[in-house]
Amino acid sequence: MSYKDPNKPAGERAEDLLGLMTLEEKVGQLIQPFGWQTYEHRDGKITLTEDFKTQVQQSGVGSLYGMLRADPWTGVSLESGLSPREGAEAVNTLQRYVLEHSRLGIPVLIGEECSHGHMAIGATVFPVPLSLGSSWNVELYREVCRAVALETRSQGGAVTYSPVLDVVRDPRWGRTEECFGEDAYLIGEMAVAAVEGLQGESLQSPGSVGATLKHFVGYGSSEGGRNAGPVHMGWRELLEVDLLPFKKAVEAGAVSIMPAYNEIDGVPCTTNSVLLEDILRKAWGFEGLVITDCGAIDMLAAGHDVAEDGMDAAVQALKAGIDMEMSGEIYGSYLLEAVRQGRLDMELLDRAALRVLTLKFRLGLFEQPFADPEAAERVIGSEQHRLLARQVAGESIILLKNEADVLPLSKASGTIAVIGPNADAGYNQLGDYTSPQPPDRVTTVLRGIRSKLAAEPQRVLYAPGCRIKGDSREGFEAAMACAEQADTIVMVVGGSSARDFGEGSIDLKTGASKVTENAWNDMDCGEGIDRMSLALSGVQLELIQQIHQLGKPVIVVYINGRPVSEPWIDEHADAILEAWYPGQEGGQAVADILFGDVNPSGKLTLSVPKDVGQLPVYYNGKRSRGKRYLEADSQPQYPFGYGLSYTSYAYSALKVEPEVIAADETATVTVDIQNTGEREGAEVVQLYISDVASKVTRPARELKAFRKIRLAPGEKRTVQFTVGPEQLQYIGPDLQPVVEPGSFKVLVGRHVNDTLSADLTVRG
Template sequence: MKYKNPSLSIAERVADLLAEMTLEEKLGQLLQPFGWKTYVKGDGDVQLTDTFKDAIANGGVGSLYGVLRADPWTEVTLETGLSLREGAEVTNLIQRYAMEHTRLGIPILFGEECSHGHMAIGNTVFPVPLTIGSSWNTELFRQVCQAVAVETRAQGGAATYSPVLDVTRDPRWGRTEECFGEDPYLISEMAIAAVKGLQGDSLNTDHTILATLKHFVAYGSPDGGRNADTVRMGMRELMEKDLLPFQRAVAAGAKSIMTAYNEIDGVPCTSSKELLTHILRDKWGFDGFVITDCGAMSQLRHGHQICETEEEAASLALKAGVDMEMSGETFGQYLQSALDQQLIAVSDLDLAVERILRLKFELGLFERPYVNPALAEQVIGQSSHRELARQAAREGIVLLKNKEQALPLSPSRGKIAVIGPNANNMYNQLGDYTSPQEREQIVTVLDAVRAKCSGFSEVVYAPGCRVKDPSREGFEAAIAAAASAETIIAVVGGSSARDFGEGTIDLKTGAAVITDTFMLSDMDCGEGFDRAQLNLCGVQLELLQELHSLGKKLIVVYINGRPIVEPWIDEHADAIVEAWYPGQEGGHAIADILFGDYNPSGRLTLSIPKHLGQLPVYYNKKRSRGHRYLETDFHPQYVFGYGLSYTSFHYDNIQLNQPSISVDGTCTVSVDVMNTGDMAGHEVVQLYIKDCVSSISRPDKELKGFCKIYLEPGEKRTVHFTISSQELQFVSADLTWIVEPGRFELYTGSNVEQTLSIDLQVVQ
């Protein structure tokens, strides 16, 4: 059996193993059942289920999804879930049974959710991707992904279903929090950082995992912001915006792709041979494997209704280029009969199996199928990862308003009232795709403000209301607390917290109350929670209005998964801090900014409208955008790239090293940036390009570069950007990438609207 010989090439080993496999064994490799159903935890004991053992006996299981996932869907809780050591021991138990009870001993690939940290109990919960995008710091994100890979692999996970590369066009979509923003260039840069951080230089280590790019493709552009709805988009826009981050991540070495639920121009992504074979493999040279999203294959029949039988659905997906099915239900039940009906051939099956086996060899699973439980306890949640989570949150928090320098606060300036439903609710600050965590692992805003003010000022607290509940029961206690203070920190927003069974809070005291009585869930965001509005839910605005009437300094902190449109708050709050979902160290990060221990450097990656009717409101619309509304214009409340600082930055002396280049030439644009304020801080220097006259209508401005720099007061730095055909090109009428001669305008500045400009002439 040559496939067991590590000295041979992977191609030789795959060919040898494939030749040894029976049809049943091949079919098993394409399946990814739900991993949490493979074991049962009892009193100090873990047993494998008969269902899993039967699957192994009937040809094997290629992969398992979410063995370590814990949430209401899996029904795994803090009490019934696995500790750090137990998680590693259970994956070892499953793997050992699979290898010892199958004829060929093919290892299982464990796939785990890691959108912003491994979705397992006790693992570090980093800020959500929307916060990461707002940091504009790709190197920091690479380090975050590296930490996620270390923690995941330590418990046996070898693949993650991230990063999410969807371009967000309608923030009513509940999965906005999982994305980096509305711009394909920024998303591409984050995608490359993710691939480098997760996969490293080699997959065959104990600290790297397989990156899965999702959702392929245009999942972030559904009609009305409704999850998985129809996408209406032409191929040119698809190539320039939605496909671009995937293309660049594939070029960076990504080895796995997940199909999207949606259809594009009538063709579901899961059955699109154009996407999964012609573009992904033939044009881009992708050599990894493709997996479906959960249930996507069944939707071909029951949702999109493009076929009459499950056999047809399975064959359409397989022949389009799908290699593995998450859940495994359609492939597992119907591929054999699809073969019998000659809807597919064994060669179609072999191609998918070959791709999966190749990655298992690349991951080193045949030589190192097991993990060290002691290592899992050592590396997961280590102090360096907590500090990394805190820094990522700091850099991704955006200061939207700071009237008359209301911030930073002084911890000794007088009593502070911390009010609001998100001030001390640990799960409301973590985002979707989070497992239950121990309370001491999470730092809330209240925790951190109390720590900052300890020994200086008194801090009082009252939640006031819940995120969605219409009850004003807690108003009286909140107003009383606020009236006794000098400054009010109101922490409001949304929640993507699924019901972990922790009960609720007493609105008068803020104390935890465990009850069996039905309570209105706080969840207004996350997968499947799309909205028709972007205002604050429940009575949160009313609470803020009553707090404002006290005449105190009102600092509003948003913790949420999508932009909030509340004109009253924009007008009346003294300061507004947008934190998105900042993760387990989010409380510390927010307090660091509120009290001036960190100068805010986050910049928006989503345009925030002033009115819901302006949607869609992304910055890089075409120049032929039409006329304004009767009631309002089309300018957002907060533009793309916007964010305030406690210091000021001055841009000057924009220059080109040459005034013209050829269509395939390069040049350098530079700009001087000076910190003209009294506090050191980071500035995000942004580069935009405009093709002034083009044969195909183009956006007015497009982001083509950015750089995050740190400047001391009075310090000046010259920032350089390279301009090449990659920054100037667009998709032509015949769907090829071209650069047209003519005049281009280059813009550098602090956001899309505040820039200096210079002309560049491109000649044939």
């Protein structure tokens, strides 16, 4: 039995093992039941369920989804869930049973959600991907992914369902927070960092997990910004934009991919063989695993209605290239019978099972199927990872406005009123796909500000004022009284992607937590929570307007999962910070920015519209899309790449050498950046390309390179980029990449609408 020989290649071992398996065992490898339903946790003891034991003995279980996941959807709470050590021990109990009670002893592949930290109790909660992208710090994000992989693998998770590589086209979409932004190039750079960080140098390492790219593809371009809605997109845009980050991540070695729920031009991604076979496998050479999102195959018969029933849906999916089904309900119910009835060739079933087995061998599960409880207890939620979460949150926060340099605040004098529904609401700053948290685990903005003025607690006042949603104004009076006593007011508003974690409600008059029969759900963002508007929910704007009448400096801090469009705030607030959902250390990071301990360096990865009626407003739309509406121009309130600092930077001496190149040659671009202010800071130098004339219509400019640099006061540095075929090509009339002869503009600057320009010519 050569499959037991660790010195043989993974593919050869998988082939040998496949030859020993029964039809039932092969099907068992293609299903992924919900992991939290396989055990019971009582009085500190882990007991496997009888249903799971029976399934293992009859046909085996290929994979489990979210065995360590905890949240309201799973029903796993702080009380019933597993600590880091207990989670590792539970995995070991399960794996041991599988190895001892299944005929061939094939270990289970455990897949976990890790979008911005492992979704397990005790794990570090990093900022959401929209925030991580706003750091524009690829190296730091790679470090975050290494930390997430270490925490996940130490507990037994071997594959993660991240990164999310969707290109956001309509930020009304509730899953905007899970994405890096609106630009395919930037997403591609983060995608490569994610694969390298998660998978490490070896998949068999105790600090590595397999990356699953999702959602393949076009998921961020749904009709009306509605989750899983139809996508209306031509092949050129698909190839040039939405597929680009996936292609880069596949080239970086990603081992798994997840098709999107949506259809493109009438064909669901789950059965799109052109995407799954012709492009992914044949053109890109992908050899890994394709796994569905939860319920995607069922949607073929009940949603998309392209399948007659579950049997038809299962056959269509497997034929199209779906190897494993998350939840396993359709594959588990119909694949056996489909083969027996002759509706499905055994060859296709073998193909899928072989891919599952090969990945298990590549991950080293046959040699080391067990977790490390000691390591789990040591590394999960460690101090090192907490500090990393604070650092990346600080680099991701964006300063949108700073009238008369009202920021940074002084630590020496002045009373600060911290007001708003997100000032002291921990779950509201974590985002979706987050596990339950102990009360002291999350540092809110209020706690962060108090920590800066710990010696003088009387200088920090607090009132919630209102909730995220709803029309209750019962907290207005207390908020106004609080603001009247202060010199400066920090309004912490925005949105919430918090599920109902049973944390109770809040007394709007006192700010104290209170237990009620029905906890108030303020969720207005997250998966399945799409909006018609980008305005603040509830009466938040009204609260800010009333407090503004006091005539005191008002600083607005947005904590949210999608851009906010509030023209009144843009005009009247003295300063505005966009923090997105900044994670467990987000409140401390916001305080670091407010008091100047950290100089803001985050930049927008999404254009922020003046009004929702401007959508779509992404920066790299076609030149031909028009100039203005009757009411206003088509420019956003804050453009892509925008973000202020407490210092200033001057760009000069942009050069392109040589100025004329052949289509297969490269040019060197240099530019000088000087810190002309009095504070050290970090600047994101952005390079855009504009194709002056092309055979196919093109965007006016496209991001093709960026670099984040740190400069001391007065320091000047020359930044160098290389521009060649990769930066100049586009998908031509024949749907193939081409670099056309002609004129190009090379644009370098602080954001898309503030650049220096130089000429580059590609000779014919």
